[in-house]
Amino acid sequence: MSKKTLSKADLKAKICQQVDRQRGELVELSLRIHANPELGFEEVKAIGWLTDYLGNNGFVVEVGIGGFATAFKAFYGEGGPYVALLAEYDALPGVGHACGHNVIAAAAVGAGVASRVVVDNCGGTVIVFGTPAEELHGGKVGLLRAGVFEGVDVALMVHPGVRNRATGEALACVNLDIEFFGKAAHAAAYPDQGVNALEAMILAFNAINSLRQHIKEKARIHGIITHGGHAANVVPAYTAAKLLVRAPDNAYLEELKRRVLGCLEGAALATGARLACRWGDVLYEPLKSNRTLAKIFANNLEVLGRKVEPLDAPNSLGSTDMGNVSQVVPAIHPTIAIASPGTLLHSDEFARAAASETASEGVLDAAKALAMTVVDLMSEPRILAKVKAEFAGLIGRG
Ligand SMILES: [Zn+2]
Ligand SMILES: [Zn+2]
Numbered sequence: 001m002s003k004k005t006l007s008k009a010d011l012k013a014k015i016c017q018q019v020d021r022q023r024g025e026l027v028e029l030s031l032r033i034h035a036n037p038e039l040g041f042e043e044v045k046a047i048g049w050l051t052d053y054l055g056n057n058g059f060v061v062e063v064g065i066g067g068f069a070t071a072f073k074a075f076y077g078e079g080g081p082y083v084a085l086l087a088e089y090d091a092l093p094g095v096g097h098a099c100g101h102n103v104i105a106a107a108a109v110g111a112g113v114a115s116r117v118v119v120d121n122c123g124g125t126v127i128v129f130g131t132p133a134e135e136l137h138g139g140k141v142g143l144l145r146a147g148v149f150e151g152v153d154v155a156l157m158v159h160p161g162v163r164n165r166a167t168g169e170a171l172a173c174v175n176l177d178i179e180f181f182g183k184a185a186h187a188a189a190y191p192d193q194g195v196n197a198l199e200a201m202i203l204a205f206n207a208i209n210s211l212r213q214h215i216k217e218k219a220r221i222h223g224i225i226t227h228g229g230h231a232a233n234v235v236p237a238y239t240a241a242k243l244l245v246r247a248p249d250n251a252y253l254e255e256l257k258r259r260v261l262g263c264l265e266g267a268a269l270a271t272g273a274r275l276a277c278r279w280g281d282v283l284y285e286p287l288k289s290n291r292t293l294a295k296i297f298a299n300n301l302e303v304l305g306r307k308v309e310p311l312d313a314p315n316s317l318g319s320t321d322m323g324n325v326s327q328v329v330p331a332i333h334p335t336i337a338i339a340s341p342g343t344l345l346h347s348d349e350f351a352r353a354a355a356s357e358t359a360s361e362g363v364l365d366a367a368k369a370l371a372m373t374v375v376d377l378m379s380e381p382r383i384l385a386k387v388k389a390e391f392a393g394l395i396g397r398g
Contacts, residue, residue, distance in 0.1 A: 006121050008379050012300075015371040018114040019364055026367065027360045029053060030106035034355045037091030040133025043070040046089040047130050050109050054128060057113040066146030068139060070132040073148065076116050077125035081384055083374050084127045084149065084329070085111050086157040086322065088134045098346045099135060100160035100354035103338060103363050107158050110367030115374040122378040127152065131321070138282035140321035144328065154293065154330050154377055154387060157322060158366040160354060161335030162343050164306045165315060166298035167289035168335065171218065171246040172253040173319035175280035178204065178223075178264060180273040184237035194235030198228055200273035201239040207263035208243075218317060219256060220246040246319055249286055284319040290330040292387045293373070297334055300372040304365050306337070318345070330391040336369075338362040 006014070019026070033046045047070050051061045059074040087108035088101040112128040119126055129148070133139035143149065180201055185194030208221055215221070223243035229236030245260055247253035257279065268275040291311065298308045322333045338361075339353035353359060377384050389395045 006117075008375055011118055011121060011375045011379065012372045014117045015114045015375065016368050018117065019110055019367045019371070022110060022113065023364060025053065026106045026110045026363055029109065030102045030360065030363050031355055033089055033102035033105055034097045037096035038089070039093060040090040040135055040137045040139065041068065041070055043089050043132050046105060047072055050087060050089065050105055050130060053109050054112060058116060059112065059128065066143040066148045068132055068142060070130070071139065071143060071148075072130035073127060074112065074130075075125050075127040076112070077119035077123070079123060079125060081124045081153045081378060082127060082151055083115075083124065083377055084129055084152045084155045085115075085370060086140075086155055086325070087128060087130050088157070089130070090133050090135050090139075092135055092346060095346060095348060096351050097354045098348065098351040100338060100350065100359065101134065102354055103160040103336070103359055103366070104157060106363045107336075107366035107370060110363065111370035111374070114367060114371040118371070118375050118378050124378045126374060134321055138284055138321040138324070141282045141284070141324050144324055149325060149329055152329050153384060155325050156293070156297075156332060156370055156373060158370060159320075159333060159335050160338040160359065160362055161345070162337055162339050162341045163335060164301055164308045164337050165313070165335045166294035166301070166308055167291065167311055167332055168287065168315040169248070169317060170284075170287035170320045170323050170333065171220065171248060171317050172250050172286045172323070173244060173246040173284040174253065174257070176243040176245060176260065177278045177280075178241040178243060179276045180204075180239045180268065181276065182235065182237045182271070182273040185235045187233045187235050191235065195237070195272045196235050197239040197273045198236035200267045200271040200275070201225055201228070201241055203267035203270055204264050205241075207266055208260060211259055211263055215256065216248065216252060218248045219252060220244070220317070221256065221260060246317070284321055285323040285327050287320060287323040287333055288326040289332055290326075290387055290390055292383075292390045293330060293332045294334065296376045296383065297332055297369060297373050300369040300376070301334075301336075301365065303372070304368055306365060316345075330387045336362045336366045
């Protein structure tokens with residue numbers, strides 16, 4: 001294996017040729033995962049197909065990392081730098097691949113296999129991590145706790161969307177399970193003897209609605225009532241709800257958590273129902289996009305003929321467990337356009353778009369731009385040094 005025989009331009013050209021040669025397989029992978037939606041932690045078929053592809057292309061594959069059966073690590077190369085490509089592949093209940101994680105998965109493995117030429121020429125290791133259950137359980141949070149990203153220098157992924165963006169914001173987010181316990185009674189004969197758990201819940205939601213007028217613009221509080229009572233002629237003795245609380249940073253999230261709790265306690269006091277609530281043990285952290293990395297990625301995507309939004313253009317706000325990764329490893333979470341602007345993420349329409357010809361083009365361009373970014377990182381040590389200096393706060397965020 002001869003090192004540094006190819007120029008950066010040669011390496012990028014080879015990467016694009018390699019992805020184009022794999023076009024059929026990558027599109028097929030994306031469509032097969034799309035046609036077989038699996039919920040978080042049940043993505044058995046998806047990881048089988050993805051790890052087969054990586055294994056058949058010279059990667060060393062380890063399935064079931066960090067204590068998660070549907071997580072995997074596949075690597076090619078030896079020694080540093082270690083560049084990670086993150087795949088997601090979970091679907092949503094009811095709407096299938098309405099977040100297009102099939103595109104993320106195919107792009108990540110395509111980029112991994114295309115990056116072999118960089119490793120052969122420059123050294124280093126490219127790792128594809130299979131990260132399960134992004135949507136409902138924050139799989140990456142568990143993988144971080146298990147230490148699987150330790151030693152990783154940079155973490156890259158691409159999410160499908162309606163615009164080409166190199167970076168974006170994502171909110172800190174935590175979930176809350178709420179229960180009110182009252183006392184059942186005949187709703188007409190003995191209303192004075194009952195304690196109404198449904199009134200407590202309605203009051204709690206109304207208090208939260210009042211609170212919402214006076215919170216910071218980017219914060220979000222939203223939820224559903226999952227149990228509202230059994231019969232109209234029985235005073236509801238039990239109600240349950242699920243809430244999500246989101247904020248632009250962890251400190252404001254903590255403040256909102258206190259204020260939401262106040263709304264619930266007030267409702268309990270007013271109705272006499274007993275409150276029980278539990279915050280989720282997975283907290284999605286805000287996304288810390290590495291701007292040095294984002295600029296490199298944007299440049300690579302533009303070379304492929306895509307128009308990329310300015311770095312600070314406003315974006316719609318969600319949350320992602322990539323936020324947690326981005327707090328400990330320099331990372332980006334860009335989006336690639338696979339649907340027309342106005343198509344809503346998590347909708348049937350987006351699910352259809354995720355299996356379209358446009359999505360297939362997105363898989364290929366995302367794989368190319370990711371692998372071209374691996375070229376920049378591995379062939380020029382000063383670029384990786386700059387990415388790390390920005391992460392460490394040693395230089396401004398450009
Ligand atoms: Zn989603
Ligand atoms: Zn998603």
